[in-house]
Amino acid sequence: MQEHEAQFRNYLKNRGLKLTRSRALILNAAFTMHEHFDAEKLHDLVKHANISLATVYRTLPLLVNAGLIQLAVHSGRRDRFEHILGHPQHVHWLCENCKAVMETDLSSLLPALENEAKALKFDISQISLSIKGLCWKCKADVNESQ
Amino acid sequence: MQEHEAQFRNYLKNRGLKLTRSRALILNAAFTMHEHFDAEKLHDLVKHANISLATVYRTLPLLVNAGLIQLAVHSGRRDRFEHILGHPQHVHWLCENCKAVMETDLSSLLPALENEAKALKFDISQISLSIKGLCWKCKADVNESQ
DNA sequence: AAACTTGTTGCAAATGATTCTCATAATAAG
């Protein structure tokens, strides 16, 4: 069994919830994807098994609370997620023009943040750093058109 | 005239938009508040002047594009904003238990980020760093109840 | 393995924040 399955099974058992066929399929679909995804995208991957969109929506918060996925970027009106296991924390660079998302390592900033957390007596569970602006490609385009 | 009014007037004029009574009132309401606010909260502050919620929603993106306010936290299903002028960039620490939001200075992290931006040739327009977890108070409560 | 208890699902209807339509009003310019 994969690590994420074991973690989910454990999370569910701890609170008297059941590991159903639907939930297992949705979990695996989430770990199939290596980019950001929203509820509908996830549903696309499992609807062949007659799983409803409502069930996807009901499973998403379970996966979040189990520490398996997290809210990634909120662009537009849909929530977008990404899986966590095997995907270390990173910075999201969002181009406001072409909507591209780049990622860079967050580790160099971690010590400073952990220091501050200690000073605040704050228990960190998730760090989300996203930076909006213009990517190099769009910056070039803007300059051209001037 | 306040600095934010001048900046807004200038922004509007540059693109042939009009500085209306409604927009001026909404802008000032936004700078009246020193916490995060959503569209409805802003509307509460201006509806005495018979300003509709739709107009508030139409003005919000203008204020964002003018660099006067920014999306602060997207909690729950509502967008929450904060004014920028006179409110330097900061880190948001969100307690997942009591929903409290603390803020700390971001300046110590800026040099590292600006360096990375330079390497990526990325033009930063907004940095948003939010950290979820447990505040010291809730951490204490949790320990007690064990 | 059958019975039982409790949580789960699909479906469709409900919700709620945000956006849009359109007829009327306000603004900036000349």
Add this chain to the structure above:
DNA sequence: CTTATTATGAGAATCATTTGCAACAAGTTT
């Protein structure tokens, strides 16, 4: 003041997400 154009209120429309409910499936107990 007149004109050209943008803005506004009211309410309808959107659309992602949530819910109610009756049928089902998972885990547990005989």
